[in-house]
Amino acid sequence: KAGVTQTPRYLIKTRGQQVTLSCSPISGHRSVSWYQQTPGQGLQFLFEYFSETQRNKGNFPGRFSGRQFSNSRSEMNVSTLELGDSALYLCASSLQGAPSRTDTQYFGPGTRLTVL
């Protein structure tokens, strides 16, 4: 079974621009979560989507948004980019998004965003 895929793997943008990142979950998984990883803040939870609905949200400004399509693929958008948005953005998929013995999150390789 193919794993979680993220595109693009690397991205360079300038301040003020916007960016869209894509995540394709493992087949059959309905929950997709997004995380930001930076050296200073570590791994932080952005939001989770389940059946095309945002179900949970972390403490990030409204510039960070996302959506999920009917095939469970998800996109994350960051508008008005700032230097501090440079990070590795990871997405993770799971079957239901609820904790259970088998329903754990599986991560993609990430998209490394650099803001100049």
Place this chain on the structure above:
Amino acid sequence: GEDVEQSLFLSVREGDSSVINCTYTDSSSTYLYWYKQEPGAGLQLLTYIFSNMDMKQDQRLTVLLNKKDKHLSLRIADTQTGDSAIYFCAESISNFGNEKLTFGTGTRLTIIP
């Protein structure tokens, strides 16, 4: 509140056992996870333990959970050079049916030949 802490660095000789420690503060955690991140890669789920278990063993990996002290550890037996990575512990908290993972800062494991 949610706070997960780990030591930042650990160095171990090849062939020895590595023990990576983690403390968490939220007693309502349901699952606790260990992830491995190699350079330039995403996170790989290594193992997990349900909060009502004390120990889980999976080949070279042993997870110990002390729920009273909110302390989690990962022991890697016979550490190899391929074990060099950053190891993250994470706690899973279910809030009104929603799950959120909170990660520790990560422990960078370096293997000494």
